[in-house]
Amino acid sequence: GLANGASFGQAYAPGAVLTIFGSNLADATWVASTVPLPAQVSGFSVTIAGVNAPLYYVSPTQLNVQIPYETPVNQPALLTVNNNGRTSTTSLMVASAAPGLFTDQYGNGTIVPTATVARGGVLVLYLTGVGAVSPAMATGAAPAAGTPVALLPVPVQATTVSIGGVPTGAGSILFDGIPTALVGVAQINVRIPATASLGAQSIVVAIGGIPSAPATIFVTAQ
Secondary structure, eight states: OEEEOOHHHHOOSTTOEEEEEESSOOSSOEEOOSSSOOSEETTEEEEETTEEOOEEEEOSSEEEEEOOTTOOSSEEEEEEEEETTEEEEEEEEEOSOOOEEOBOTTTTSBBSSOOEEETTOEEEEEEEOOOOEESOOOTTOOOOTTOOGGGSOEESSOEEEEETTEEOOTTOEEEEEOOTTOSSOEEEEEEOOTTOOSEEEEEEEEETTEEOOOEEEEEEOO
16 A cells, blocks of 8 residues: 655655655665665666656655656646556645755654754754755756855755744845755755744745745754
């Protein structure tokens, strides 16, 4: 059986990390060790809208794949799992962006790797589902090591960050793009406003006006 669901806030967007749950999905567990990610392993593959989805992780009950950048948006996309000729299908709706922040999946939705930051400090966020980037990335690929920061892919659509419901403002985003060696995962470095409320605060990233599910950070005094 096959049931699909994305971690990180239901991030169904081209280039995003997609987690698929089910049973008897694969015969063995496998983890990618090279980039670009392979499109098939030992007779196993996943296609989305007819395009091979690069594989991060394969197991009998969970698959982590990248939604191809070629996937059409705002229409259902057929997803097929092919385990050596045994297939199962479902569909998902892919949007132009569907940002999902990486959080502690076993805790209270706090940002990882670090959720505590001082006023005026810089918080590092990781997310998927930013959609198209410029320069364009090949599906399954990551920016090459040594790529200058100014040449790293950035989301085509505008990025905004709000903390406790308050936008961080112009100039607060210091970096917004896909770092080297990461496939389908973007990084945002955002400076916390000096006026941010203290304590546990919700943080939301919007790409092209489409917001992520809120996550939690902890703001301390300077």
